[in-house]
Amino acid sequence: MPERHSILHVISGLPTGGAQSALYNLLGGGLSDRFDSHVISLRGAGAVGPQISALGVPVTALNMGGVSSTVAAMRTLYRATRDARPQLVQGWMYHGNLAATAARKVAKGRVALAWNIRHSLYQLDHEKPMTQRVIRLNRRFSPSANTILFNSQLSREQHEDFGFAMPRGRVIPNGIDLQRFFPCSSSRASMRAELGIPDAALVVGHVGRLHPMKDHALFLRAAAGLSRNHPNVYFVLAGTNVSMQEETLREIIPTDAIGRFHLLGERADVAVLMNGMDVLCQSSWSEAFPNVLGEAMAIGVPCVATDVGDSSTIVGETGCVVPPRDKRALAGKIEHLLTIPDAERKALGRNAMARIKSRYALDIIVDHYASLYERLIAEAGAH
Numbered sequence: 001m002p003e004r005h006s007i008l009h010v011i012s013g014l015p016t017g018g019a020q021s022a023l024y025n026l027l028g029g030g031l032s033d034r035f036d037s038h039v040i041s042l043r044g045a046g047a048v049g050p051q052i053s054a055l056g057v058p059v060t061a062l063n064m065g066g067v068s069s070t071v072a073a074m075r076t077l078y079r080a081t082r083d084a085r086p087q088l089v090q091g092w093m094y095h096g097n098l099a100a101t102a103a104r105k106v107a108k109g110r111v112a113l114a115w116n117i118r119h120s121l122y123q124l125d126h127e128k129p130m131t132q133r134v135i136r137l138n139r140r141f142s143p144s145a146n147t148i149l150f151n152s153q154l155s156r157e158q159h160e161d162f163g164f165a166m167p168r169g170r171v172i173p174n175g176i177d178l179q180r181f182f183p184c185s186s187s188r189a190s191m192r193a194e195l196g197i198p199d200a201a202l203v204v205g206h207v208g209r210l211h212p213m214k215d216h217a218l219f220l221r222a223a224a225g226l227s228r229n230h231p232n233v234y235f236v237l238a239g240t241n242v243s244m245q246e247e248t249l250r251e252i253i254p255t256d257a258i259g260r261f262h263l264l265g266e267r268a269d270v271a272v273l274m275n276g277m278d279v280l281c282q283s284s285w286s287e288a289f290p291n292v293l294g295e296a297m298a299i300g301v302p303c304v305a306t307d308v309g310d311s312s313t314i315v316g317e318t319g320c321v322v323p324p325r326d327k328r329a330l331a332g333k334i335e336h337l338l339t340i341p342d343a344e345r346k347a348l349g350r351n352a353m354a355r356i357k358s359r360y361a362l363d364i365i366v367d368h369y370a371s372l373y374e375r376l377i378a379e380a381g382a383h
Contacts, residue, residue, distance in 0.1 A: 005377050006036040008084045010100040011092035014046035016240060016266060017209070018291050019093050019118045022151070022174050024048055026369060029175060029362040032057050034370050038084040040077060042099055078106050087377045088112040093119070094134045101141055112376040115145045120288045120309050121158040139163045146376050151289040152310035173310070174289045175365030176356050181298040184275050191276030195236065195262050202233045202338050205277035207270055207292045210241035215325065219283040220252040222331035227257040233338060238273055240266040274299050278345065279337045284308055285324040298356045300349035304333045318352035
């Protein structure tokens with residue numbers, strides 16, 4: 001029986017988020033069956049840590065914070081790395097990449113190092129000062145990685161233009177779990193029943209945590225205008241801190257249409273919510289690979305997306321792409337998808353499903369990672 005190699009994943013933290021979901025999906029989609037996998041979170045176990053543990057993958061939370069906790073965390077990182085005995089250390093996100101580099105140094109034997117960057121870099125000064133420093137450190141140490149993975153081509157180009165080691169770069173997009181995201185008429189019915197949305201109504205959805213780059217305000221301003229002209233259209237938003245308690249969001253919604261706006265906060269049943277939608281909108285001014293596009297498309301929901309990251313590549317001809325921060329363009333394309341014949345909108349949805357299945361299905365992406373890991377481990381062992 002061939003030897004099972006050991007992979008140590010080091011990630012900045014495990015709250016609900018795109019990178020965390022990608023790691024969980026990869027492990028659950030087959031990586032944890034092919035490799036002995038271990039996960040170290042620099043912060044706490046978060047919402048995703050218990051999900052990863054349920055896969056049978058050990059999770060170690062370092063709970064880094066102040067100086068004293070950082071010293072203790074580095075000791076734990078040292079012990080956890082030695083216990084895992086990895087042949088490859090995979091960093092996730094900027095802080096995780098640096099910690100993975102440190103872990104590789106204390107690991108025994110010839111150990112490969114992979115980084116994973118899941119962030120677009122439009123302008124460094126858009127980042128927080130500490131994040132700017134960490135990105136510069138990533139640039140400095142990038143030649144030490146055997147490979148640097150990006151989940152979008154644009155992100156790779158941006159980072160290499162900034163000075164990241166060019167020969168190391170490789171793009172592997174996010175994988176979409178087709179066992180979770182698929183069309184389901186009963187989910188559509190239950191979502192609408194829960195929210196009191198009529199079967200004949202049209203629903204525009206938006207899924208994403210409350211963060212400036214997600215530009216919820218842009219989406220809500222576009223939706224506010226649409227609500228006045230289309231009384232049969234409802235708007236459903238989900239994501240951490242996206243609720244009516246958030247005054248900056250609530251004040252945008254017209255008072256006479258507030259009953260048609262549902263701000264649900266963080267939800268574990270995103271696939272159910274998406275099944276109840278007719279159009280999904282991604283309104284961000286910065287992304288790399290927006291998971292929500294692939295997930296909605298896998299369900300058969302056509303999308304309107306801002307032209308950031310690899311959004312246009314994901315959507316292709318199955319939806320609409322508009323410039324970021326352009327309310328008129330965003331509202332116009334949402335309205336276009338709402339007002340075309342139902343049969344035409346459903347045909348776009350079927351094309352979207354086929355596109356995701358052929359290009360971004362999780363099993364395809366898992367195979368890419370597994371093949372890369374085996375090659376990197378073999379190369380490290382040969383040196």
